[in-house]
Amino acid sequence: MSTQSELALEQNLVVQLVENGYENVCIKNEADLLSNLKTQLEKFNERTFTDEEFKQILNHLTRTTNVFEKAKILRDKFSFKNADNETVYVRFLNMEHWCKNEYQVTNQITVDGKYQTRFDVTMLINGLPLVQIELKKRGLELREAFNQIDRYKKHSYHIGMGLFQYIQIFVISNGVNTKYFALTKKPDFKFTFYWTDENNRRVSDLESFTKVFLDKCHVSKMITRYTVLHEGDKALMILRPYQYFAVEKILERVKNSPTVGPSKNGYVWHTTGSGKTLTSFKASQILSRIPKVDKVVFCVDRVDLDYKTTLEFNAFSPGSVDGSDNTKKLVKQFADPSVRLIVTTIQKLNTAITRERHQKTMDGLKDKKVVFIFDECHRSQFGDTHKNIVRYFNNHQMFGFTGTPIFTKNAATIKRQKVTTAMLFGERLHTYVITDAIKDQNVLPFSVEYTGRYEYKDNSRSNLDIDVEAIDTAELLESEERLSKIAHYIIGIHDSKTYNRAFTGMFCISNVKTLIKYYDLFRRLKREGKHDLRIASIFSYTANEAPNSDTGEIPEEDLDFNNSKVDIHTRDVMDKYIEEYNQEFKTSFSTKDSQSFNDYYKNVAKRVIDKEIDLLFVVNMFLTGFDSKKLNTLYVDKNLKYHGLIQAYSRTNRVTGEKKSHGNIVVFRNLKQATDDSIELFSTLDAKETILIEPYEDYVEKFDQAVATLLSVVPTVGSVDDLLGEDEQLRFIRAYRNLMRIKNAMETFVDFTFDSLSMDAQTFADYGSKYLDLYNATKSSTEKKKESILNEVDFQLELIRRDEINVMYILRLLAQNRGGDEATRKKREQEILTMVSSDPVLSTKRELIEKFILENLPTVSEDELEREYEDFLSVERRVAFEKLTAEEDINPELLQKTMDSIEFSGRFPTKDELVDTLNKKPSFRKRISIGERLVVKLSEFVGKFMEG
Structure with a gap:
């Protein structure tokens, strides 16, 4: 039986989505996308737009290329004056009733940018592409689909009108494994998530995932309710399944609580490090919008956590929280009907409800519906304050979040009684323990x-x-x-x-x-x-x-x-x-x-x-x-x-x-x-x-097994050069990458040394140089190899980078190597330069280092080494700078300002910004290709002279 092809996987997915109620629409290019967008927005807004009106809508949708700002535009309404001077209101997404949107699916949309790109499956909501699904055939790494989306982000999503920058959720699948994520500035595969059921059982195959997660109502609920716009990072964050189920359980309990009188409480056990602040924020934010709730009070038990939590809450939604600095201010917040969400410490809350001077203001809230959410409730709710809150508020409801609940076994004895989390908060609403989090790679083992x-x-x-x-x-x-x-x-x-x-x-x-x-x-x-x-x-x-x-x-x-x-x-x-x-x-x-x-x-x-x-x-x-x-x-x-x-x-x-x-x-x-x-x-x-990770001895065994696998692919370092075709190169990359991962985990053990391993440090570094050569060859040849499978591989350069090595470290090693016989010196020099070549940052400087060795090192003293190298570097940089400006006809002053900006802010300029440094401005048609060439050249310059 043959392996299911990527095309068959794609076709089956489209069929299933249509069966789920999506309209299958044929969209081949941007012109089709725009025509369909106009039709769908008219349907959704229940009105017809003239061409001029639709042009205004498009101008609004495309007025920024910033993905974060576009996420805000999507969630907001747009108004403008039409030809009759009437105010026209346009919605792009129904945020309150998320099921009442228009759903379509299409596949193989083509975008012409740096490369011609065909996206696998695109889900349109009200005509906008909001969900993108990238598929790989069974047997391929899921990471390859993730890397392809990362390439689309760099090369394709911004092309033309840039409507693909409105994508809110990405889905990657090889049929067997399926994950979802929201795109961030620096995509990281570790922040892609499996969907699960309420009991943390994975829904990983594509068919099951499509049925559950890509259900029309569910996927739009994830976009409208469970995606957070993080103002601090200017990035989209989407909740993980355990966070989703916890919030849903709390909302359900509050909605079903009586209007007056006692209500059922509950607590959430989500292991430490799994993102309880984000979960509690979403719960608090949504609860504060429920009409029957008068106040949501988020309580922590120390000033330091109050600061941290308020900072994070306001990063999620600026102005949603006015962190109380003192009890008087807290009482003011309680009295102000417009303040629906309060973050405070449990100590200040206790003062507000027990001190006589605050009673006049606070007594008006006794019968109001107040929902309390307690952070780290394993230690914040085991004193008299809990009793004071319960006695004071007649219509309260309490929910606790903890990574480590108090059970009878670990309970402290208070007044001769062991008090547990369940005794104070009642039923556990959702559980996500440390083993779940490690399995999902949401936290690390110890x-x-x-x-x-x-x-x-x-x-x-x-x-x-x-x-x-x-x-x-x-x-x-x-x-x-x-x-x-x-x-x-x-x-x-x-x-x-x-x-x-x-x-x-x-x-x-x-x-x-x-x-x-x-x-x-x-x-x-x-x-x-x-x-x-x-x-x-x-x-x-x-x-x-x-x-x-x-x-x-x-x-x-x-x-x-x-x-x-x-x-x-x-x-x-x-x-x-x-x-x-x-x-x-x-x-x-x-x-x-x-x-x-x-x-x-x-x-x-x-x-x-x-x-x-x-x-x-x-x-x-x-x-x-x-x-x-x-x-x-x-x-x-x-x-x-x-x-x-x-x-x-x-x-x-x-x-x-x-x-x-x-x-x-x-x-x-x-x-x-x-x-x-x-x-x-x-x-x-x-x-x-x-x-707990395995003992060191187990890692030694794993390392030696990985060495054997590597040598079965490339018996010698030189044999890497003889690999025929990308499939063989890919086998080497994966084998060496696995070896690096194991060695990385071993390095933190006190007993780590290459002496006990089946490969010595020099051979390991030599293979690393070949690994890096393949990476550089792949990245520099993308123009010729648009469909290269190696271009999708995650080389994981983090694992090969040695943080302790910099240029001066290398030069001092070489200076110390000047004694001894010629053969030994040359051998040591070659070993050190191999070390340079196997480092992804220093490899760009090898040519400079070799030139300095040849021209300066024999005569310079070790004390003067750093100053001599800086002088040498300054001369070489000036020569390279003049060569670059001459070759490309760049204005030297404008380019220098760009260099200064890179050093000051760390931000690399865009293609357009580099084109603007030219003495003669190119035609619109040539701007893109010239801009891309300038980016490559400036990147090489920065890597050689400004980094490391």
Whole structure:
């Protein structure tokens, strides 16, 4: 039986959509698309448009090429004056009654741009292309369909009137696997999603997906209700299935609640890192538009989370939230009928309903319909405040979101009673546990290393001779010897754990007293030149930073720690650390008042996210509610259990790019059983294999198997050049890419070394050079090979890039190589240049480096190396600049302004902007081809002289 072709897959899909109620329409080009758009908009708006009126509508639809702005146009109404001076109103999409739109399907629309492009299947709503489906035949990688859409975005969607820039949802499928996504500025395959049913079971084959997801009402509901326009990123975000089902459950419960009197509550268990803020935003936003609801109050339990959540909410929808700075302002918001959605802390809410001075205003709300949504309700709702809210509001309804619910097993005892999440919120409305999220690649698994007794090894990077099993006394925990060994150990492994600081780390410590000892030790070691890590710390200087079981931490009172209220000395220490921070980052924070300290918190959070801090020292702060994709390593010298443990570990497992394959947890306590117990409590059975990555020995076996596969395709490095045809080249690319993925995951292990592997580092790098050669050949020959299958392959250059290597690093290696005999020197020089060639950024500079080696390196001293290279580079850049301007007849001043703009903003100019730098402006017909040539030439110039 032959494999189903892509054409057959496409034809079957169209037939199924027609059976589902879509009108099959034949549209072959943009002229057909425009003619059909006029007809459909007339049908949808129930009026006829003259040609002049339709021209005005088209001008409105095409007035911007910005995809984000077009998404706003789609959702808005348009009005204009017609020839009779009457105001004409035009809608493009029925946002409130999403089923009442006009649905069509077509296939093989042709667009003539840089290449002639035929789109597989396009779904039209009211005549606009809002859903695009790209298909690949069975057996091909789904990623290839994704890469093709990325190419369309660059080359095709903007062509002509640019109506394809209105696409809201993309679907990719090879028949067996089907995913959907919204297009962002920097498309990432990791942000494509499978659809599931309510119980998180995948709907992956195309036929089932079409029946469920591409149902007319459902797909338009996803566009109108469950797509978010993120103002911060200027990007579209579409909800994942578990987010959709959670919001639907909450809406259903509120809509079915009685007008007055008690209503059913509920809670949502979505694992940490799965996007609860977006889910809760959509729930809050939609609830605030329901007529029977007077107020929606989103509650968090700390000022730092209040800031973060308000920031995110307002990024989703500017002005939708006026974050309350104080209780007086909060009370004003409650009194203002126009404010439907409020974000506040639970502490301020409690003050508003318990203090006598606010009663006059607040009492008017007692009988109003108020819906409360509690973020991180595993820790915000286990005190008297919950009782106060329940007593105060007669017509309330409560919903909680948590990544780690409180069950009987992990519940704290309050007044001799164990209080659980279900006791406070009632029924669990939807569940999405960590094993679901890892399976869907929405979060990453963990690599947990329990650092116990280490013996000296010849090939070991570091040594830590402590026994975690013996840690049961405060004396041992705080001993200078133990803290010093751990500090040196962290310094020794941090770069490998973070891929040479491509990511950041956090160190969570049991209490403030011990944190101060650690931090002072790291400060001293830095002064002594033992490390150059950028460090910072934050902790509370009041008693709330003391260990307690409500954070999931094992109390250490029995270890003789002083748990009384922190004295003034602790505040002085925090101020000293902040002053050093101020000096390094040119800021002016302090602990003089809560606002300044909160501003310090926010600044620290931003710098961790931006990778300006390498290692952050904390006790409890930042261990829950803080998200940073660039944080990948957590060092733990603190007893954690259950929800506190999972929350802390989950700071490291946010998804970003190919290089970050897992979160690193390095534990200096005996937490093996606590980790196992926590995983068992907050996931499905047999979850450890999903949540914890394999031990290093298993990766060695995987690596050697991948080497064998690679050598079966290309026995030697030279044999890559002999590969016949793209199919053989593709086999090599996939084999080497798989090897890179495994090696990438291995690099963060302390024991990683090529010595124990079946391929040495040099051979690995040599194959990497060939891999990069194929990438460069593919990208430079797209004009000749428009249908190249290699052009669709994701080469994943993130995995081949070595962040520690830059030009000066390479030149210093070469300078140090000047001694010895000629043969050895030449061999070493070739090895280093191979390293340059196998790096996607540095490979563009190989010609420059070789020229510098030949002309300058033999005579320059190592001390003068950097200055000599800068002078050399300046001369070469000027020569290349003059050559470029002469060849293309470019105005040098205009091009220099463009270069300055690239360096200042990081934004690369458009084709049109480059054409405008020419002394002689080309004809309209030639602008596109000349602009594309200028983009290529300037890209080569920037790569050679301005990057890396």
